[in-house]
Amino acid sequence: MSRILVVEDEQRIASFVAKGLRAAGFVVDVTTSGNEAVEWVLQGGIDLVVLDVGLPDIDGFEVLDRLRGQGVATPVIMLTARSSVADRVAGLEGGADDYMPKPFSFEELLARIRLRLRVSGEVHQLMRLEHRGLVLDLASRKAQVDGRWVDLSAREFALAETFLRNPGQVLSREQLLAAVWGLDFDPGSNVVDVYVSYLRSRLGKERFETVRGMGYRLA
Template identity: 35%
Template sequence: MKVLIVEDDLDTAEFIKRGLEQHGEVVHHVATAQQGMLLVSSNEFDVVIFDRLLPNMDGIDAVRILRSSNVTTPIIMLTALSETSDRVSGLDAGADDYLVKPFDFSELYARLKALTRRTPLKQEALCLCVGDLTLERTARRVTRAGLTLELNQKEYQILEYLMLNPGQLVTKTMLLEKVWGFNFDPKTSLVQTHVSRLRNKVDKPFSIELIKTIRGCGYIISDHD
């Protein structure tokens, strides 16, 4: 496993680096968000550990920029901020997991392994279609009725998973696992918020609703009533 640590606290960085290297992992460390963004964009890392409070740029802003640039490398965010709103902000920006300092190395390592073990989405179809909605997976391009839809990374992943399972119920639990890598319910409105935003882009401007809510169960994408 090739790991990038973006952390300005040298003691914390050395603690993580030493622990990972003892497990035989390859580790690279930088101290600023700008350095981290440059390396993530130009190198192949299996996972990135990103501190929240960095000099000159908040880690959340850095992660948001990376995701808007279609960087899909799994990211776990570290922070001393423990409020639920802080965690939701990090996840909403595009982080895949969130760990509050201080933490046990064993927990961090388990979470890193879980992120790298995550089952990839099906790769058979390169172009997915539901009605007049099209998702081109190689170009990461989404169009409806010929109009290009601008989606952030999580919105794209949710839509991709729904379109891989057209006409089938996709539960909140399934989305938490497949899109965020969670095997637990974080007790937030994370899924509902992202699906609502996705609907505003995919359905609101058009006459036919494709993403349907099955109350108390989940969501179905279909061009049939």
């Protein structure tokens, strides 16, 4: 169930939007503070933000700037009584995913929320590789093993990514050299064996099988 944060200081509008979203099956939190909204989103667990531009402490543009500056990619739909093209452009260029001028139709807002959540979910899936408890997050370049985060070097991550894109397939040392180190790397080097050993120690020895005379395989 998706969780939506509504950041709106007009109580009537906030109540109207929150009530409609809850009726549509969403978990909804509401705040009137831009600073509180930033803290809330940074803590994680928010799937989408409905963000008003006019807030009593910092405006929606500042909230958006702080979130994007922290690398937060959570979808944001901005609401505002300002309908000028300049404001819409400022919001979109600042990293907003959508922009709706007031007054607005709740049905349209709901449709846009569902669209953004669907697109966000699809992108999230594209940015993750998973195989039997091993997860690679391609955005953060981090690995997770059975729920535990593991730090990998750039080469280790690239090698692990190659294996996860080809689970169960035997990959020769030459294929792995070409994919991770480049075609012009010395084919007589034992660097592949060394780095497979690194992966085994960090991600689990049983995951990377040696296929004698052929190469390696992600079990």
